[in-house]
Amino acid sequence: xxxxxxxxxxxxGTLIVVNRELTHWVEATEIAATLQQAIENWSNxxxxxxxxxxxxxxxxxxxxxxxxxxxxxxxxRAYEFLDGSAYLPHVERVRRARGxxxxxxxxxxxxxxQATSAGFLGPRDAVPVVSEEYGIDFESEVVVxxxxxxxxxxxxxxxxxxxxxxxxNDVSLRNxxxxxxxxxxxxLQSKPRSALxxxxxxxxxxxxxxxxxxxxxxxxxWLNGERFGAPEAGVDMQFDFARLVAHAARTRxxxxxxxxxxxxxxxxxxxxxxxxxxxxxxxxxxANGKPQTPFMSFGDTIRxxxxxxxxxxxxxxxxxxxxxxxx
Amino acid sequence: xxxxxxxxxxxxGTLIVVNRELTHWVEATEIAATLQQAIENWSNxxxxxxxxxxxxxxxxxxxxxxxxxxxxxxxxRAYEFLDGSAYLPHVERVRRARGxxxxxxxxxxxxxxQATSAGFLGPRDAVPVVSEEYGIDFESEVVVxxxxxxxxxxxxxxxxxxxxxxxxNDVSLRNxxxxxxxxxxxxLQSKPRSALxxxxxxxxxxxxxxxxxxxxxxxxxWLNGERFGAPEAGVDMQFDFARLVAHAARTRxxxxxxxxxxxxxxxxxxxxxxxxxxxxxxxxxxANGKPQTPFMSFGDTIRxxxxxxxxxxxxxxxxxxxxxxxx
Numbered sequence: 001x002x003x004x005x006x007x008x009x010x011x012x013g014t015l016i017v018v019n020r021e022l023t024h025w026v027e028a029t030e031i032a033a034t035l036q037q038a039i040e041n042w043s044n045x046x047x048x049x050x051x052x053x054x055x056x057x058x059x060x061x062x063x064x065x066x067x068x069x070x071x072x073x074x075x076x077r078a079y080e081f082l083d084g085s086a087y088l089p090h091v092e093r094v095r096r097a098r099g100x101x102x103x104x105x106x107x108x109x110x111x112x113x114q115a116t117s118a119g120f121l122g123p124r125d126a127v128p129v130v131s132e133e134y135g136i137d138f139e140s141e142v143v144v145x146x147x148x149x150x151x152x153x154x155x156x157x158x159x160x161x162x163x164x165x166x167x168x169n170d171v172s173l174r175n176x177x178x179x180x181x182x183x184x185x186x187x188l189q190s191k192p193r194s195a196l197x198x199x200x201x202x203x204x205x206x207x208x209x210x211x212x213x214x215x216x217x218x219x220x221x222w223l224n225g226e227r228f229g230a231p232e233a234g235v236d237m238q239f240d241f242a243r244l245v246a247h248a249a250r251t252r253x254x255x256x257x258x259x260x261x262x263x264x265x266x267x268x269x270x271x272x273x274x275x276x277x278x279x280x281x282x283x284x285x286x287a288n289g290k291p292q293t294p295f296m297s298f299g300d301t302i303r304x305x306x307x308x309x310x311x312x313x314x315x316x317x318x319x320x321x322x323x324x325x326x327x
Numbered sequence: 328x329x330x331x332x333x334x335x336x337x338x339x340g341t342l343i344v345v346n347r348e349l350t351h352w353v354e355a356t357e358i359a360a361t362l363q364q365a366i367e368n369w370s371n372x373x374x375x376x377x378x379x380x381x382x383x384x385x386x387x388x389x390x391x392x393x394x395x396x397x398x399x400x401x402x403x404r405a406y407e408f409l410d411g412s413a414y415l416p417h418v419e420r421v422r423r424a425r426g427x428x429x430x431x432x433x434x435x436x437x438x439x440x441q442a443t444s445a446g447f448l449g450p451r452d453a454v455p456v457v458s459e460e461y462g463i464d465f466e467s468e469v470v471v472x473x474x475x476x477x478x479x480x481x482x483x484x485x486x487x488x489x490x491x492x493x494x495x496n497d498v499s500l501r502n503x504x505x506x507x508x509x510x511x512x513x514x515l516q517s518k519p520r521s522a523l524x525x526x527x528x529x530x531x532x533x534x535x536x537x538x539x540x541x542x543x544x545x546x547x548x549w550l551n552g553e554r555f556g557a558p559e560a561g562v563d564m565q566f567d568f569a570r571l572v573a574h575a576a577r578t579r580x581x582x583x584x585x586x587x588x589x590x591x592x593x594x595x596x597x598x599x600x601x602x603x604x605x606x607x608x609x610x611x612x613x614a615n616g617k618p619q620t621p622f623m624s625f626g627d628t629i630r631x632x633x634x635x636x637x638x639x640x641x642x643x644x645x646x647x648x649x650x651x652x653x654x
Contacts (some may be wrong), residue, residue: 011367011582040338077406077582079445082515106510113512114441118406118582130479130578151652152457173578183433185440186513188409192578251457251500251519255338255404255445325478 001053002199002315003028003164005035005072007122012036013072017049018199019056022316024063026056035075035200040256042147042163046202068316073120074166074200075145078257081117081194082248083141083170084110085263086239087231090279093266097282110239110247113186115170117259121195123316126323127171129192129298135175136296136322140221140275140304142233142262143168144241145200149254158249159213159242165206167197167219168261169304169318174278174295196259197304198316205314213240215306217314219265221275222303223296228280229273233265233306298324328380329526329642330355330491332362332399334449339363340399344376345526346383349643351390353383362402362527367583369474369490373529395643400447401493401527402472405584408444408521409575410468410497411437412590413566414558417606420593424609437566437574440513442497444586448522450643453650454498456519456625462502463623463649467548467602467631469560469589470495471568472527476581485576486540486569492533494524494546495588496631496645501605501622523586524631525643532641540567542633544641546592548602549630550623555607556600560592560633625651 002020005013012034016025031048032038038045056063085091088102091111095102121127129136145164153161176190203210209217216234220227239247244260265275274280281291296302305317329347332340339361343352358375359365365372383390412418415429418438422429448454456463472491480488503517530537536544543561547554566574571587592602601607608618623629632644 079404079406080443085512105506109506109510111510111512112515114443114515116407116441116579118585119580128478134578151455176578179432179436181511183436183438184508184513185412185438186511188439188441188575189578193580248515251461251503251516252443253446253520258445 001050002201002205003035003049004074004199005076006070007072011076013076017053017056018066019060019063022199022313023066024056024060025066026052026063028052036257039145039147039163042256046163068198069124071124071198072122073196075120075196075257075259077119078117078259079255080258081115081261082112082258083115083261083263084112084239084244086110086237086244087263087266088238089236089268090264090266093279093282093286097285107238110244112244112247115187115191115261116193119193121193121320123195123198123318124320125195126321128323128325129173130325132297133175134173137172137174137277138221138296138302138304139170139172139264140219141168141170141264142215142219143196144260146245146254146256146258146260148256149245149249149258151249151251151253153246153249155242155246158245161245162203162213162241164200165203165210165215166200167304167306167315167318169195169302169320170261172276172278195318195320197318201314209308213242217306217308218272219275220305220307224301227273229275231265231267231272231275233262236267237262296322298322328377329528329532330362330376331401331526332403333397334399338403340403344380344383345393346387346390349526349640350393351383351387352393353379353390355379363584366472366474366490369583373490395525396451398451398525399449400523402447402523402584402586404446405444405586406582407585408442408588409439409585410442410588410590411439411566411571413437413564413571414590414593415565416563416595417591417593420606420609420613424612434565437571439571439574442514442518442588443520446520448520448647450522450525450645451647452522453648455650455652456500457652459624460502461500464499464501464604465548465623465629465631466497466499466591467546468495468497468591469542469546470523471587473572473581473585473587474583476572476576476585478576478578478580480573480576482569482573485572488572489530489540489568491527492530492537492542493527494631494633494642494645496522496629496647497588499603499605522645522647524645528641536635540569544633544635545599546602547632547634551628554600556602558592558594558599558602560589563594564589623649625649
């Protein structure tokens with residue numbers, strides 16, 4: 001099934017079920033008022049939401065037409081967003097552009113940081129930024145959402161807690177990153193609010209494309225309407241989502257509705273393109289000694305989408321414009 | 328007024344008002360079911376909660392006796408916890424013990440990291456830890472809670488968004504910190520769930536002790552029943568809470584219920600003692616070349632409390648025992 005949230009209804013939106021084709025929806029508030037409530041009581045709500053989803057997929061005559069701009073983030077806010085960096089080609093290029101090596105430990109100990117989860121932009125909302133000098137970038141990633149995960153869970157058991165899958169535009173302010181990371185405490189100002197995809201889906205919606213706790217499909221990004229990259233999300237992912245969940249839960253339980261991100265999808269095969277400007281700029285630095293592609297300007301747009309093998313959109317497209325804040 | 332949450336009532340507890348002496352309480356659910364709900368609608372709920380608080384302070388005959396063990400964290404979970412490190416003597420000692428200097432920028436750019444907020448331990452709950460080898464430590468800090476804060480707010484305007492004040496035991500797993508920070512993405516496994524004080528209070532409860540957006544009282548810690556330290560929270564705090572809120576909000580709005588921490592309270596005057604074991608161990612390293620005081624073991628207890636000038640507890644005491652997880 002595919003779940004989303006309307007902007008109406010308060011800080012957590014209003015839970016709706018969307019049909020497979022992403023054309024129609026019905027309210028699910030008799031089952032749970034919000035997606036957060038549904039995931040907190042998943043064993044009870046999931047079968048009922050699934051029944052509603054099947055009805056909707058069979059017959060949309062009583063359903064409403066989907067307007068993507070009316071959607072909030074499926075989780076308008078969450079209690080925890082832990083973002084990994086599981087595609088090592090990305091990490092290798094970052095390091096190579098700096099002239100340094102990837103530590104051996106990075107191949108068996110996931111990189112992951114605590115990201116802001118207090119508010120997600122809607123999938124068609126503008127991204128407000130104070131200044132273009134911040135070095136505005138997108139990052140196209142896959143995310144999963146868990147139910148309650150016990151502390152110190154193993155990777156195998158962690159897999160059973162992955163209930164929903166989606167995409168994220170992990171907005172990054174590149175020029176704020178070096179001074180922030182130099183302080184040693186990780187990202188904060190350099191990682192403002194992100195946007196999730198219009199819908200989150202249960203793993204069964206992906207069919208064979210969900211296996212080994214990875215999504216085996218290309219993640220497509222378009223910058224200002226031009227194809228930017230479509231690297232394979234199932235390739236070069238050093239740590240699968242079960243492993244990432246277990247890493248996140250090593251010293252604490254994860255509460256229902258926790259979002260775990262894959263990090264920027266990146267492949268060793270450079271011909272498939274990248275999932276963020278920083279990556280393209282690093283390839284330019286490696287090739288030519290300096291970057292040619294600028295970061296984003298006010299008015300620039302980004303579109304992030306994943307299609308199934310028959311070219312149907314799975315999660316709907318994230319489509320955002322960069323907007324000057326405070327003008 | 329003083330606000331707390333009972334463990335009963337669901338994941339966000341049940342909102343209660345506690346009297347000034349911390350002996351009695353009344354339910355506040357007719358005003359807001361939970362503290363999270365109250366802070367989301369603060370301009371409406373605060374005056375009504377305040378009226379209830381005045382009634383309770385005048386007459387406890389219809390109130391219930393307070394049992395601290397029945398309390399959840401006042402915010403059992405929150406959408407954002409951003410923890411600063413505003414006491415530079417602490418940072419200076421960490422660096423000195425390592426033989427390095429504090430960068431000049433640290434004196435005008437706050438250190439702050441994104442901490443887990445998905446669940447707080449109750450003020451009398453045990454701290455579950457898998458292994459003593461993790462290097463278990465407490466950190467006694469002051470926190471503030473904001474209502475909705477606009478992005479890019481200045482420090483002066485930020486001050487008006489500080490609605491509640493409390494304490495936190497920011498549990499730290501010291502032996503996990505060096506490898507985690509070496510990866511460059513900040514704290515995650517090394518900073519598990521923390522515990523807030525039994526009650527959060529409005530700034531007026533502190534009287535003159537709340538000024539310049541700082542709390543001007545000693546923060547007292549006892550380890551296994553012995554006085555450990557009582558540094559002055561109003562002294563050597565390089566960045567006041569308004570400044571910390573503004574730092575947190577530079578590139579994103581803060582949503583209602585955001586918790587901002589001061590970092591370990593530490594003074595240049597070593598005679599007042601410390602607010603964490605790491606600090607004492609650093610002083611030992613600086614004095615003797617190696618630490619003598621061990622980190623915490625299973626069964627060890629920590630008590631954190633702040634008293635007013637007449638020795639009355641303001642926030643109630645955080646009292647926790649370290650417990651082996653999974654036994």
